Amino acid sequence: AQSVSQHNHHVILSEAASLELGCNYSYGGTVNLFWYVQYPGQHLQLLLKYFSGDPLVKGIKGFEAEFIKSKFSFNLRKPSVQWSDTAEYFCAVNDGGATNKLIFGTGTLLAVQP
Amino acid sequence: NAGVTQTPKFQVLKTGQSMTLQCAQDMNHNSMYWYRQDPGMGLRLIYYSASEGTTDKGEVPNGYNVSRLNKREFSLRLESAAPSQTSVYFCASSEGTGGYSNQPQHFGDGTRLSIL
Numbered sequence: 579a580q581s582v583s584q585h586n587h588h589v590i591l592s593e594a595a596s597l598e599l600g601c602n603y604s605y606g607g608t609v610n611l612f613w614y615v616q617y618p619g620q621h622l623q624l625l626l627k628y629f630s631g632d633p634l635v636k637g638i639k640g641f642e643a644e645f646i647k648s649k650f651s652f653n654l655r656k657p658s659v660q661w662s663d664t665a666e667y668f669c670a671v672n673d674g675g676a677t678n679k680l681i682f683g684t685g686t687l688l689a690v691q692p
Numbered sequence: 693n694a695g696v697t698q699t700p701k702f703q704v705l706k707t708g709q710s711m712t713l714q715c716a717q718d719m720n721h722n723s724m725y726w727y728r729q730d731p732g733m734g735l736r737l738i739y740y741s742a743s744e745g746t747t748d749k750g751e752v753p754n755g756y757n758v759s760r761l762n763k764r765e766f767s768l769r770l771e772s773a774a775p776s777q778t779s780v781y782f783c784a785s786s787e788g789t790g791g792y793s794n795q796p797q798h799f800g801d802g803t804r805l806s807i808l
Binding site: 584587612614620621622623624627668679680682683684685 | 696725727732733734735736737740750782784796797798799800801802
């Protein structure tokens with residue numbers, strides 16, 4: 579069965595620090611990869627997605643992610659975080675099957691201190 | 693454009709009571725999903741509907757039933773609520789159906805459900 583691992587459960591950074599959140603998945607076939615963000619009290623919103631082409635994907639709000647197929651990884655990065663980036667971040671994989679089901683990681687709670 | 697609308701936003705139930713969570717989307721999406729979100733466990737798929745007229749179990753279907761009423765609406769029912777079902781429930785929809793899809797899912801605001 580597919581799975582998604584986010585090893586950083588809780589990250590605390592100061593404003594302007596760089597961010598990298600890890601995401602690894604277990605699936606040998608073709609996948610679509612997503613990062614979602616959930617701001618406090620809100621629903622999940624799509625940050626970025628990868629399905630083919632350039633493995634470096636740019637998303638909204640200055641976030642980017644790099645797909646490394648050999649490492650089964652899709653890490654999220656941002657060069658300089660802001661207090662407003664405080665949120666929970668979820669990595670998800672879609673196996674491209676008939677139902678477009680997503681498998682989510684357990685999430686990483688990011689707290690940015692002003 | 694409302695996107696995905698869930699009702700109610702909050703609900704408190706007693707053990708054994710039943711209730712239905714409603715979800716509607718106005719994006720003409722084929723696929724709809726119900727998830728539950730619990731601390732430290734991410735989102736887990738309860739049921740999904742790949743297209744109008746079909747429903748299938750997800751990862752944690754026990755204690756739940758669903759109805760895909762029409763293309764817009766997908767409801768989740770708890771027949772006999774248990775404290776273990778205390779959670780935040782999210783409905784989502786996506787364009788993708790049938791075959792390889794890279795379409796993202798769009799989420800509603802969630803229903804916070806407490807069962808005493």
